[in-house]
Amino acid sequence: xxxxxxxKASLSPAPFAxxxxxxxxxxxxxxxxxxxxxxxxxxxxxxxxxxxQAFGTGWDNFWKAVTNIFTLKAxxxxxxxxxxxxxxxxxxxxxxxxxxxxxxxxGQGFLITMIDLPFAISPxxxxxxxxxxxxxxxxxxxxxxxxxxxxxxxxxxxIMATIFVTIPFVARELxxxxxxxxxxxxxxxxxxxxxxxxxxxxxxLPHIKWALIYSVIxxxxxxxxxxxxxSVVSGHLRGKTNTLPLHIEILYNEHxxxxxxxxxxxxxxxxxxxxxxxxxxxxxxxxxxxxxxx
Amino acid sequence: MSRKKRxxxxxxLTLGITMSYVGFFVxxxxxxxxxxxxxxxxxxxxxxxxxARVLSxxxxxxxxxxxxxxxxxxxxxxxxxxIVRYRFLGxxxxxxxxxxxxxxxxxxxxxxxxxxxxxxGWIGQPLSRxxxxxxxxxxGIIVALVFITLxxxxxxxxxxxxxxxxxxxxxxRTLGAGSFTIFWKIIFPEIKPxxxxxxxxxxARGLGEYGSVIFIAGNKPFQTEIAPLMIVTRLEEFxxxxxxxxxxxxxxxxxxxxxxxxxxxxxVARLVGD
Numbered sequence: 032x033x034x035x036x037x038x039k040a041s042l043s044p045a046p047f048a049x050x051x052x053x054x055x056x057x058x059x060x061x062x063x064x065x066x067x068x069x070x071x072x073x074x075x076x077x078x079x080x081x082x083x084q085a086f087g088t089g090w091d092n093f094w095k096a097v098t099n100i101f102t103l104k105a106x107x108x109x110x111x112x113x114x115x116x117x118x119x120x121x122x123x124x125x126x127x128x129x130x131x132x133x134x135x136x137x138g139q140g141f142l143i144t145m146i147d148l149p150f151a152i153s154p155x156x157x158x159x160x161x162x163x164x165x166x167x168x169x170x171x172x173x174x175x176x177x178x179x180x181x182x183x184x185x186x187x188x189x190i191m192a193t194i195f196v197t198i199p200f201v202a203r204e205l206x207x208x209x210x211x212x213x214x215x216x217x218x219x220x221x222x223x224x225x226x227x228x229x230x231x232x233x234x235x236l237p238h239i240k241w242a243l244i245y246s247v248i249x250x251x252x253x254x255x256x257x258x259x260x261x262s263v264v265s266g267h268l269r270g271k272t273n274t275l276p277l278h279i280e281i282l283y284n285e286h287x288x289x290x291x292x293x294x295x296x297x298x299x300x301x302x303x304x305x306x307x308x309x310x311x312x313x314x315x316x317x318x319x320x321x322x323x324x325x
Numbered sequence: 326m327s328r329k330k331r332x333x334x335x336x337x338l339t340l341g342i343t344m345s346y347v348g349f350f351v352x353x354x355x356x357x358x359x360x361x362x363x364x365x366x367x368x369x370x371x372x373x374x375x376x377a378r379v380l381s382x383x384x385x386x387x388x389x390x391x392x393x394x395x396x397x398x399x400x401x402x403x404x405x406x407x408i409v410r411y412r413f414l415g416x417x418x419x420x421x422x423x424x425x426x427x428x429x430x431x432x433x434x435x436x437x438x439x440x441x442x443x444x445x446g447w448i449g450q451p452l453s454r455x456x457x458x459x460x461x462x463x464x465g466i467i468v469a470l471v472f473i474t475l476x477x478x479x480x481x482x483x484x485x486x487x488x489x490x491x492x493x494x495x496x497x498r499t500l501g502a503g504s505f506t507i508f509w510k511i512i513f514p515e516i517k518p519x520x521x522x523x524x525x526x527x528x529a530r531g532l533g534e535y536g537s538v539i540f541i542a543g544n545k546p547f548q549t550e551i552a553p554l555m556i557v558t559r560l561e562e563f564x565x566x567x568x569x570x571x572x573x574x575x576x577x578x579x580x581x582x583x584x585x586x587x588x589x590x591x592x593v594a595r596l597v598g599d
Contacts (some may be wrong), residue, residue, distance in 0.1 A: 069403075077472070195354070
């Protein structure tokens, strides 16, 4: 991570790793030891406990828990919710980043605040506002009932709550990248007669490719794991509105601990894969950046 | 940003998508909440938001989030420093795992941390012999929040440390300053704004966190009940008005924190710009 900044590294004769011999080696050792212990206790142990509990009663029990019909239904619902939310937020994120970085208009600050809002408020409140909008007491209730549209306690509600919670991910990652690049290349493309789609596809997208992939990965992770907001709008209908995290809660509260951890193991493996993918993307993008500088 | 307005095509398309999306998914629900609040009398709101059980849940939420953010300020700074400045075995492991709390579903984190810290758990058992219990106490809530909010502080400070030239420290060292003096006089002032941002983000996230906390907290009324759980409890009792009142109070707290973060960031941007 630290040595990625090629431009800087090439300018300064003493790279970070070498310039620090003079520092007190004792302090250095203590800090490294403390960091390793802290990481082990806070980050590694929870992963290990999930894996050990998941396989604690043997592979057969793990497999039974994972292939249980309710687990599979929850997995299916989680995948649908995640896929819909991530797709919607990616399209939105691209549009928002384009609009906010390529033009000046009134209310830009307000729009950014609105995009940031979901980060600042509790997922529980996110769930609550959807209940208040589309639920029994909401002002849309009579309309929704008339047309037999179910949002709260049904899949659309889960998707909308997940979208709300993950709105900032893609937009917030792309806006600074596009602002930093400036719009000179796009303006040149306009002068040469390129249309919107051509400019986006040929000029803008190649530059934001890695930031986009990176943010989509994080967005998917958050969408898959969302608990609070989804819990409020789901109504806890087993087999109908239970996503994987909610299914884990039910198993845990019913004291089926090994089953709960078996299902958790799926999500732990997913999140480790996501973290690895994130590192790989970061690595590739840094290397590309470096070769561009050259 | 371009000063020439709208040379680039796509203005109405992209802005149209952005506005309708934000309008539908963010503003519409927020306005609905405001409308629901308008149905309540002022006294009702105040009464529901300051009920004794609710008040004690604020105390738990604010206290535990604050302490967790404080703990992470110390350890997060240390981790960021170690990741940026040292090369050692396990460094990339630490760097790669920092974002685990973002990637791991909070419910999984919740049950895993609970299992670790009960009196029979790997960490809880040795501690229980010393008379310390973590799971089902406020300490448990703090542990869960430390886990959840760790990335905020580390990732706020890390880029600042990466850009910080070691020349100043070397100059300080040449002039005979000790490691602690160098930290307090040279490094700390540089990372202070980022640390404040990280602290505030961690604090705000801690206030709203639900998934991981409810498993480890035990949720005893007046002792280990957090404010978001009070909203859920009121909803389950079908007391929508009371739930909304508590939510309003929490929203207000989040907005104040967000406002402070923005202020700090604007000040930092100005400093960097100069």
